[in-house]
Amino acid sequence: MNTIKFYIMPDSTALENSLFLQAVCQIIARHYHLKERVFVLAEDQLQAEAIDELLWQMDPDEFIAHNLVGEGPRGGAPVEIGWQPSMNRRTTLIHLQQAVAPNLQNYQHVVDFVPADEAGKQQARERYKVYRRLGLTPQTEPYQDDVADPS
Template identity: 50%
Template sequence: MTHATFYIISEQQHAEDNDFQLHFACHQAAMSYRQGHKVYLLAADKAQAEQIDEYLWQLDPDNFVPHNLIGEGPRGGSPVEIGWPGLRHSGRRGILINLGQDAPNFAVTFSQVVDFVPCDEKQKQLARERYKQYRQAGIQLNTANAATP
């Protein structure tokens, strides 16, 4: 059964870091990688995917996370693969981190899904819709406050 956790982003976290959600997602991917999981990080679009790629390259060398954009890197992808809507991830992966506006229809193929509830009202409504879609797909749902990475 697939389990999903929605992380709630506070206004304070957003005020301190406009890209808090993106940075938090990257740290979730790094933590999952260190625990031996393969991760698919689904960006909202290609520009955000490239921003994530750049952010992961800037991490301290001791915290390096092998990653690649879809279509780059080794055959079958690296432990953390970054994509955007309209592309298919390579191989079996255990964790999906969704930064997109929609719930991907392939979420049920992962054992864990990470999603977000931003503080912006419009984005919150989109998160509510994703929550409903995951629930209709039979995914077990939880919420948690996003802790500062």
């Protein structure tokens, strides 16, 4: 694996709200347009389905070929969304779960998040420490996008 990037989310994007999921979709779009194969590891089935639906609602000019795990073409679409860890190799993992994802070696890039709430921040700190113990050097960057910050 080459990189782990933590996006520090603004106060308006708590993990459970739609602004957070819209921000996730924007990050998925960035990686998709770089021609990366992306796996989105959602917290649960409900979140995976919500991301799937938001991707379908994006502007047709910004279409992102995606599917939920088990649907779509053999081998999956360029963007696959699931709530169970994947054994398949992909370029990028968009990580939305509380615990560190298994099979990190299957990805060149991992995108993780530091939410605004204290409990979420603490969980992100724990993941950060695990990545460091694994010999990885996570980078942090404030998330900035018109979707997450309409001002």
